[in-house]
Amino acid sequence: PVSAFFSIPDALTPSLTPAIVHLKRDFNQAVPLSVDATLQTRFGTFPHSSFISLPPGSQVRASPSYPDPRDQRKRKRNSDDQPAATGFVHVLAPTAELWTSSLPHRTQVVYTPDSSYILHRLGVKPGSQVIEAGAGSGSFTHAAARAAYCGYPDGRDGLGWNGEKKGKVWSFEFHAERAKKLREEIANHGLNGIVRITHKDVCAEGFLVFEEEGETISPAANAVFLDLPAPWLAIPHLTRTEQSALDPEAEVRICTFSPCIEQVTRTCATLRQYGWVDVQTVELSHQRLEVRRQVPRGYDDGAGPRSIAEALTRLKGVNDFREQRKDLQVALSAGEEANFQGLGFKKGNGRKMWGNGEEGRLTSRQEPDLKSHTSFLTFAILPREWTEEQEKEAADKGEDKG
Ligand code: SAM
Structure with a gap:
């Protein structure tokens, strides 16, 4: 093939055609690889030799042979320089899309x-x-x-x-x-x-x-x-x-x-x-939408049901609460509604339960940053x-x- 932009190589080699170093979401850097160069990033220092010969898509850890960035952080605490941090990057083969996200403007x-x-x-x-x-x-x-x-x-x-x-x-x-x-x-x-x-x-x-x-x-x-x-x-x-x-x-x-x-x-x-x-x-x-499950309010945070009937409705279909449902059914049949004190259910495995038996509603919000x-x-x-x-x-x- 004529250009590295048209096919993904088996391994990255030194070249003027840049490899794309993916630092974090929406942050890529185009780097022409050469044997004795080094890439400094906020995630640590990466000699290009640590990218060369790897298949594109590989994860690479910051070089341990460079001074521990945590020591640098201590030293630089009082300086204006941003401290370096240890971390990793992914190294990718170039495509038109990756070039758009990393080119010099x-x-x-x-x-x-x-x-x-x-x-x-x-x-x-x-x-x-x-x-x-x-x-x-x-x-x-x-x-x-x-x-x-x-x-x-x-x-x-x-x-x-x-x-x-x-x-x-x-x-x-x-x-x-x-x-x-x-x-x-x-x-x-x-x-x-x-x-x-x-x-x-x-x-x-x-x-x-x-x-x-x-x-x-x-x-x-x-x-x-x-x-x-x-x-x-x-x-x-x-x-x-x-x-x-x-x-x-x-x-x-x-x-x-x-x-x-x-x-x-x-x-x-x-x-x-x-x-x-x-x-x-x-x-x-x-628009990029961030979709996530809403963290629901549980019974133990003050939003508990006020009656046995409400408690039963809320727990409908929730397997984890099968036993409590049975007890509530018995209490309801026995006419104990007037004595209902609310429910003190534990959070169980750490996830609070949504009242209608779901694990929290799916919500989405717009991310403003799509370029x-x-x-x-x-x-x-x-x-x-x-x-x-x-x-x-x-x-x-x-x-x-x-
Ligand atoms: N489409 C480009 C990209 O994706 O990188 C960006 C184009 S930039 C917004 C507009 C360019 O048009 C500038 O570099 C400017 O120098 C060039 N330009 C403006 N008038 C021009 C003309 N009459 N002939 C040729 N180029 C022109």
């Missing part, structure tokens, strides 16, 4: 919930030619590369579903330093040939790519993603002219990503003006244009217009 980035939805709606599959602008920190670039080059974890060779054309991401960025940095990352990640970064202002100059020899190449794109402040300035360059950046034999799908509704309105108007149809704007709202950059996603389609000959040829073959 040079701009706002598109997070996985958005990029997966966008790529799905753009119909990106192995063989797709995807235009992306601006490339920014390269988060979407990696997601698109995986989808367009090869959607399979076994790293099939990137040919399109019909075996014809290799998938490619044509990425544009007008900030020189960002374009340079992303080019380095793409090379280090083994994605050269799958991602092509062009340093260019797409609003002013469009999406054709100029080779050093003066030759012009068209991305012949069938999917376009614009994460730009003014996408309406780039849309006029996405037409079916003679020197078009679009695939002349395919319908083209576009998505623009804008945080303000004013940007959306302008984008929609420009899309319609330039012949795009099925214009639709959606906003994704991601996604709330923006409006505007989708549209530019239909394929048919010449008279193509119409005739398709009719002769009995093909449907696509």
Whole structure:
């Protein structure tokens, strides 16, 4: 396989393609492994050699050969430095999603919930030619590369579903330093040939790519993603002219990503003006729900039943209290309701019982921290244009217009 991003290796090796060190939930660090380097974390010190040769997914304990972090803690009690702690991390092979969660941010980035939805709606599959602008920190670039080059974890060779054309991401960025940095990352990640970064202002100059020899190449794109402040300035360059950046034999799908509704309105108007149809704007709202069982109040904390009948109802179906239920039934039949003093049931195995016999109700609460950059996603389609000959040829073959 071309890139470590497309297949999971049996063991981690020293490489410029980073391994992903998972420190804790939602906290990953991308680390290019090299034999004599060391990773310092708040969970302890990890020589890279302790990761190398391990299968991805392994748990690694902090190195004991470094000074005991608890000693350091004592020494640093009066200093501003955060004390180190002993602990462990997991070391993983890189994927587009893990890169998104660990990459160095040079701009706002598109997070996985958005990029997966966008790529799905753009119909990106192995063989797709995807235009992306601006490339920014390269988060979407990696997601698109995986989808367009090869959607399979076994790293099939990137040919399109019909075996014809290799998938490619044509990425544009007008900030020189960002374009340079992303080019380095793409090379280090083994994605050269799958991602092509062009340093260019797409609003002013469009999406054709100029080779050093003066030759012009068209991305012949069938999917376009614009994460730009003014996408309406780039849309006029996405037409079916003679020197078009679009695939002349395919319908083209576009998505623009804008945080303000004013940007959306302008984008929609420009899309319609330039012949795009099925214009639709959606906003994704991601929520992570924490589901847990509520700790119920037991009988022994003051919320006890006030009558035998209530006690029986509460204990209905609770096996642990079978004996007490029998006693209550007897007391109820004997007309002892007036003498009922409440129940002093023990907590049993430590879990308090909910009155209706369940172990506590399931509750959920929203976690506010799921990372996604709330923006409006505007989708549209530019239909394929048919010449008279193509119409005739398709009719002769009995093909449907696509
Ligand atoms: N989608 C990217 C990601 O997932 O990492 C983030 C893109 S960032 C929000 C927007 C980028 O567009 C910036 O890096 C900016 O330099 C670039 N940009 C803005 N206007 C541009 C233009 N006219 N041509 C090319 N790039 C442009």
